[in-house]
Every structure is written in structure tokens, then in C-alpha cells.
Amino acid sequence: MSAHGIADASVSPTGAAASEANELEAQPVAPSLPKLAFGARLRRLLPPFVVFCLFIAFWYAFRYYALAPRRRFLVPAPHSVVSVAYGNATNRGYLLDALWLSSRVALIGLAIAILIGTVLAVLMSQARWVEASTYPYAVALQTVPILALTPLIGFWFGFNFKARVIVCVIIALFPIIANTLFGLKSVDRGHHDLFTLHGASRWTRLFKLQFPAALPAIFTGLRISAGLSVIGAIVGDFFFRQGQAGLGVLISNYQLRLQSEQMYGAMILAMLLGLVVFWVFGLISSRVVGSWHDSTNGS
């Protein structure tokens, strides 16, 4: 093989034809998630911020104009939620401990769901009979109301940390299985032909072709499941109340004691936890597949 470019074989001196060809064919490259300038960033953040301000205004208006004074405890003012729930050191301590516990429940549950879900999806993708025989049960696990399973989970695993994690796993499992399996199976036929042609083994095909091709779908599933696992952690609290309190336990305790400021504070933390988890997985996703995949949006 000659080291010369074919482009220079007969017509033009070295490189000229090649670079000319490149100019001719090179099209403006689709920017991969451009670094936003400060102004553009501001324009993107402004609309949600306006909505937030309107929401707070509506909250105040509702409390002071729509509610009779004796019913105002139902909707505490935003500033008193902040000062009572987060400003008071004792309350803040309870909330942060509960937040930490719920985060652990959600993340451990999610990690287990990722592990089980990915392994199951890989097995299903490797043999049709595995998929045919197990997928219906994955669907069943998804469709059975978690409420119906809670007595069973309590009997088997106790009414504690472990049971809450199990709830998270059950809730978060299906989107991971479904999306990973979809990703593994939706590999381009031409790519499969290429690997077949060059004698790729089942493992080579799985790790060099199917897994990378499935990554965008896998991350879609992860983001859904991450949000669900936070919900699972809070819901689990309502049924499994022994041991250290999570956010759900606090919410239901504050409700019973009519401590609405603290209750709102706990609810807001639960919401923020869900948002942060969703955002973090979006960020990881755009880091991993953003450079080559178009449809990644880290927001």
C-alpha cells in the first residue's frame, strides 16, 4: 500500500485534492450542546423563574384572600414555611436526617434495580425464549399496585429500611428492563451484518455493538427510574414506619399533628430530591452520549 493519498495520484499535488474534497463535502457541523453565553443562559432560565414568582404570588394571594382566617393553617405562607421548617434548628435537623435517609433508600433501591434490570434485559436480548418466558412477569410486577404488595413485603422483610428499599426496587425496575431491552434490540441491521461478516462473538457483539447502541435508551430508562425511586422511597415510608424516619414518615407525622409549615417543608425537600436525581442522571447522560447522539437534552 502506498503512503500517498489516492487523491494526489494523478490530478493534484499531495493533499490538495483531499482538502478540496473536504471543503466541498464538509457541511456545517451540528453543534453538540453549545456552551451557552451568559445572556442565552439567562434567557433560558428566565421563563421558569417568572412562573416560579407567579406561583409564589398566587400562594400568598390564596392564603390571605381566599381562605378564612381560621382555615389559614391549611396553607402556611411561604416565608413561614422557610422560617419554621428550615430556620428552626431542631426542625431542620429532623428534616435533613429524614432527607438523608430517604436519599439512601432511593439510591440503594435504584442501584439494585439497575443491576437486576440490566442483567435481566441482557439475558432477554440474548435468547428469545428468555424474553418470552420472563417479560410478562416484568410487566405484571409493573402493573400490580404497590399497595397490594405492601403487606407481603412487610411480612417478609420487616417494616423497616429494607422494606422501603424493596418498594423502590419494584417501582424502578420495569423502565430499566424495558428501555435497556429496547435499546439492545434496536441495533441497526447493517451494523449486525458488519459484525457477523467479521466473525464477532456474542460477547464482542454485546459489548462493542449492542451496549453502546443501547446507551441513549438506557439513560432514558435510568432517568425515569431515578424519579420513580424517589417516589418509592416516600411511598414506602407511609407503610413501613419503623426505624429511623424518612421524609414520608415526617410528612405523615406533621400532617397528624397539624404542623403544616413543617409538612410543607418536608414535601418541598421530597420534590427537590426528585428533581436533583432527575437532573443528575440527565447530566450523566449528556456527558456519556451527548457527544455522538443527537437527542440528548441535559435539562
Place this chain on the structure above:
Amino acid sequence: MAPLAFEHISMTFPDGTRALNDVTFSVGAGEFVTVVGPSGCGKSTLLRIASGLTTATEGTVAIDRDSLGYVFQDATLLPWRTVQSNVELLAELHGVTRGERKHLADEAIDLVGLRGFEKHYPKSLSGGMKMRASLARALTLKPGVFLFDEPFGALDEITRERLNDELQRLFVHEGFAGLFITHSIYEAVFLSTRVLVMSARPGRIVESFEVPFSHPRVPELRFEPEFAELSGAVSAALRGAHA
């Protein structure tokens, strides 16, 4: 023995479609044979059979599959790999060491004029550049036989002609035996040493034209009277085969 020989190849798909009917021809060393025919006449099936991706229902193929280059209709680049890493893929699948892989890929990238684009991902390349990368990938294995399945069919005319010029130079440089599938008569005549005309489904070879022009061929060849005459003859044969 010829690098590639089809002996009485027939193909009937499980649904009963008969794609190929008793196809016999060979591609000798230093030959570049093109099969022209309309879409759906079984041309691509012929290549799939040659490469072993599909097994013919009748007949035999003689080919050295360890030394095979195959360029698909689509560039089939892996979108998560850069150009460099895509070009290294086949050597990687064949267990070539990292250093040697890099060397082979560098050489191939120079050959197709993609120097400077090694770190680009496929999504930022034009159709023509993707095809160059796909060519480079196949070149890394230094194949003795090259199969081309309408590789430039989706490109605009200007890019297509340019890539035809470059493929023709590659053929002269590398000395592989080529089997090229296309539905463009001009592409067929410009590239080939021999043009075969295939009938409508079930496909069979109805006529064969030797292309007398010597290599390397210059782009201006396309506007020579002899070129037009031969293209006209191929076109007439095609029309005859599909009347």
C-alpha cells in the same frame, strides 16, 4: 483460480420470492466487475451470498472470505466512535494489536483523504465523508476481494463522481479484485473492466461488456465519444432485459 467465482447460483427466499436465477460468472485478479440492474433485481443478494451473510439455495461460491472487503449501501459507521476508532474497528474485531491497528487506520485515512477528521463523530460528517470513512475501514484489512453494494447511491452527483475518481485510483493502487453493484450506467462504465447487465427479478446475467479504457482513468473520460457509445450499448441491453 479467480478470487471470486459464482457457479450456478440461484436464490429463493422463504416467502417464495425467487431473487436470482442460475448466475454464473467470476471476477479475476485485477478485474473490476460491475453488475448493473434496476432496484430489486437481486443485485444486493448476490453480494450477501458472496460474503456468506446469506446462503444461496443452489450453486456454489468460491471466495477467500478471510481477505474480504465489503462496503455497504449505508456507511454503517458506529455513531459512538470517532472516525479514527471506526476505521480501526475491523482490525480490532480481527484481534490486531493496538499499535498495528493505529498504523493501518492512519494509512487508510490518508488514502481516502480524511486526514484532519479523525476525531470527528459520524454525525458531523457529510454523506460523502461517511462513505470515505467506510471505505477506509474496509481498506485496513487490505482485502484481496472488494464487494461494493451501491455505496454511492445516496450521494449527490458531484460527490459521487469525485468518489468514483478516487475509488478508481484506489483500485489501481491497491490492486484488489472488485465486484461493484450499481444502478448507474455511467458509474459502471467509468469504474469497471467489465460490466454485467442483470435482468429483472429473478435476476440473471443477460449481457457482458468489456470496458477497454486503460487505467488510471481521468475524469474527462466521461465525455469521450467512446465512453458515451459504450454507455449507450449498456443502456440498450438494460432496456432489452426489462422490456
